[in-house]
Amino acid sequence: xxxxxxxxxxxxxxxxxxxxxxxxxxxxxxxxxxxxxxxxxxxxxxxxxxxxxxxxxxxxxxxxxxxxxxxxxxxxxxxxxxxxxxxxxxxxxxxxxxxxxxxxxxxxxxxxxxxxxxxxxxxxxxxxxxxxxxxxxxxxxxxxxxxxxxxxxxxxxxxxxxxxxxxxxxxxxxxxxxxxxxxxxxxxxxxxxxxxxxxxxxxxxxxxxxxxxxxxxxxxxxxxxxxxxxxxxxxxxxxxxxxxxxxxxxxxxxxxxxxxxxxxxxxxxxxxxxxxxxxxxxxxxxxxxxxxxxxxxxxxxxxxxxxxxxxxxxxxxxxxxxxxxxxxxxxxxxxxxxxxxxxxxxxxxxxxxxxxxxxxxxxxxxxxxxxxxxxxxxxxxxxxxxxxxxxxxxxxxxxxxxxxxxxxxxxxxxxxx
Numbered sequence: 001x002x003x004x005x006x007x008x009x010x011x012x013x014x015x016x017x018x019x020x021x022x023x024x025x026x027x028x029x030x031x032x033x034x035x036x037x038x039x040x041x042x043x044x045x046x047x048x049x050x051x052x053x054x055x056x057x058x059x060x061x062x063x064x065x066x067x068x069x070x071x072x073x074x075x076x077x078x079x080x081x082x083x084x085x086x087x088x089x090x091x092x093x094x095x096x097x098x099x100x101x102x103x104x105x106x107x108x109x110x111x112x113x114x115x116x117x118x119x120x121x122x123x124x125x126x127x128x129x130x131x132x133x134x135x136x137x138x139x140x141x142x143x144x145x146x147x148x149x150x151x152x153x154x155x156x157x158x159x160x161x162x163x164x165x166x167x168x169x170x171x172x173x174x175x176x177x178x179x180x181x182x183x184x185x186x187x188x189x190x191x192x193x194x195x196x197x198x199x200x201x202x203x204x205x206x207x208x209x210x211x212x213x214x215x216x217x218x219x220x221x222x223x224x225x226x227x228x229x230x231x232x233x234x235x236x237x238x239x240x241x242x243x244x245x246x247x248x249x250x251x252x253x254x255x256x257x258x259x260x261x262x263x264x265x266x267x268x269x270x271x272x273x274x275x276x277x278x279x280x281x282x283x284x285x286x287x288x289x290x291x292x293x294x295x296x297x298x299x300x301x302x303x304x305x306x307x308x309x310x311x312x313x314x315x316x317x318x319x320x321x322x323x324x325x326x327x328x329x330x331x332x333x334x335x336x337x338x339x340x341x342x343x344x345x346x347x348x349x350x351x352x353x354x355x356x357x358x359x360x361x362x363x364x365x366x367x368x369x370x371x372x373x374x375x376x377x378x379x380x381x382x383x384x385x386x387x388x389x390x391x392x393x394x395x396x397x398x399x400x401x402x403x404x405x406x407x408x409x410x411x412x413x414x415x416x417x
Contacts (some may be wrong), residue, residue, distance in 0.1 A: 003036045005410045008111070008120035009147070010040040010130065012057055020045045022156065022388050022399070029403035035410055038115060053111070059128045062103040063096065070102040101132055108136040119409050120144040121158065143409060151321045151337075152194055152377070153201070154392035155385040158402060190381035191374040193394030195325040199302065222361070223269045223308040225296070226260065228253070229315025254287055256314050256333060259350070261290040263357050271296040271308060275317065310360065320344065321380075324373040331360040343373035 007030060013019045027037035027050040037050045042057040056065060111117075120137055122130040125146040137144040150157045264270065272293045289295075296304055301319065305311060311323045312331045320338050323330045330344040339346035345365075347356040359365070386402050387395035 003031070003034055005035045006038055006115045006117040007035050007406055007410070008038055008040060008115070008117040010055065010121070010123045010133065011147075012042050012123045012127065013149075014039075014041040014043040014045055014052075017045075018388060020048060024048060024050070025389075025399050026403060029399050030406060033403055033407040033410075035403075035407060038117070040111075055107075055129070057129070059100045059104055059132065060096065061100075062107060063100045066103040066107060068103075068106065070099070070106040104129060104132045105136050108133050109140070112137070112140050112142060117142055118411055119406065121147045121406075124148045149318070150385040151318050151380055152385060152392075152395070153198055153322075154388040155380075155395055156388065157384070158386055190394045191325070191377045194377055194381065197392065197394075198322055198325045199306070222265065222267055222310070223271065224264065225271045225273065225304060225308040225311045226293070227311060227313045227317055227319050228274050229313070229317040253314065257287060257289065257293070259353060260312065261293070263353055265361070268292075270294065271304065273297060273301065273304065312360075321377070324377065327370055327373075329360055329363045329366070329369070331356065338373075338376065341372055341376040343369055343376045345369070 009023060009026070011019055011023060014023075023037070023039060027039075030037050039048070039050060039052045040055045041052050042055055044052065044054070056062060120133075120142060122133055122137075122144055123146075125131055125134055125144075130146075134144045134146075146157070146159050148157050149155070260270070270290075270293050272289060273296050274287070302322065305319070305322055305326055305328060308328070310329045310331070311320075312333070313320045313323070313336070314333045316332075316334070316336055320330055320332060320336065324338060324343055330338065332339045332344050332346045334346070334348070336344060336346060338344040342365075345356060345360040347353055363369070381394050382396045385395050385397065387393070387398050390398070
């Protein structure tokens with residue numbers, strides 16, 4: 001049988017063997033349904049059994065790889081400038097960005113012309129590269145979904161919209177919000193299974209050196225862990241120092257740090273764990289951390305969360321779900337699914353910062369927050385996420401269900417053999 005139905009998928013994390021394994025199993029499942037997977041990846045994986053097209057991580061990488069003169073891009077370029085800086089560490093001119101955008105469009109037009117895919121799944125469409133790819137696919141009538149690592153370990157999000165700050169999970173949650181009985185049923189088993197996996201396995205995406213928590217002066221103090229999202233993804237990519245979309249209170253990340261220092265009680269020990277990407281982005285203008293903010297980047301994140309009293313998240317980092325799984329009071333600065341679902345405290349205005357912090361410190365809604373966390377985890381596991389492998393069987397949908405969904409979008413098979 002000749003397989004003439006092509007499905008495109010891109011991945012910027014192919015060096016992670018778990019990601020590569022997920023896409024290999026997806027390719028196997030699609031192949032059994034008469035569909036050929038073609039990957040677009042920023043890294044090569046030895047022995048990967050399906051075609052892989054090499055793509056640059058940065059949008060600007062297309063300026064180096066494509067020498068042909070390309071026409072002007074057919075969408076606005078300016079909004080991508082600062083976002084590309086956040087992802088690549090390099091801020092080019094409007095002319096360079098326009099050239100890179102046009103060449104990226106040219107590349108994807110060629111892919112569509114040569115492969116004629118019926119659909120695509122693009123890695124993290126908050127990334128400028130994937131945004132341009134989706135524009136081209138849409139112009140050519142090719143449906144495209146977004147894929148990224150999911151809110152829970154061992155899972156992936158697959159959505160029509162975006163991930164992180166642009167997450168359209170709200171629609172999924174609202175759709176089922178009336179099914180309280182169903183949510184309670186879902187939440188019991190899913191929450192406990194997700195918690196057991198999270199507490200028994202490392203959850204760090206970035207390797208750290210093992211360290212002892214005994215070194216931290218937590219005794220006799222309230223201990224607060226401050227976690228941040230990546231600037232340029234879930235911390236608003238329209239400006240290097242702007243976090244307006246996922247965190248609409250302060251003009252900059254520095255302002256958020258200063259506000260916390262001013263409003264948290266004097267007897268709080270504050271452990272700070274910044275996203276690794278942020279240290280690269282802000283290398284030339286690093287955060288000015290108050291003296292009581294202690295870096296905690298060398299302690300495994302699971303141990304860190306388990307050992308502190310409370311956690312604050314700036315932006316939409318998925319680590320907030322690790323916090324919920326450990327029944328820690330969580331305060332989120334900005335728009336968050338966990339806050340909208342009533343599983344976390346939130347602050348959306350500087351005018352309410354003091355009262356919001358007081359509510360969180362005193363955990364005034366403890367019972368409802370813990371109950372809603374279980375409901376939310378249950379909905380994610382049963383309605384929204386795709387499990388990486390069978391170790392995560394508490395997540396209802398697996399690769400076979402994803403392959404069935406993709407196959408349902410495909411045209412009828414050719415009769416040629």
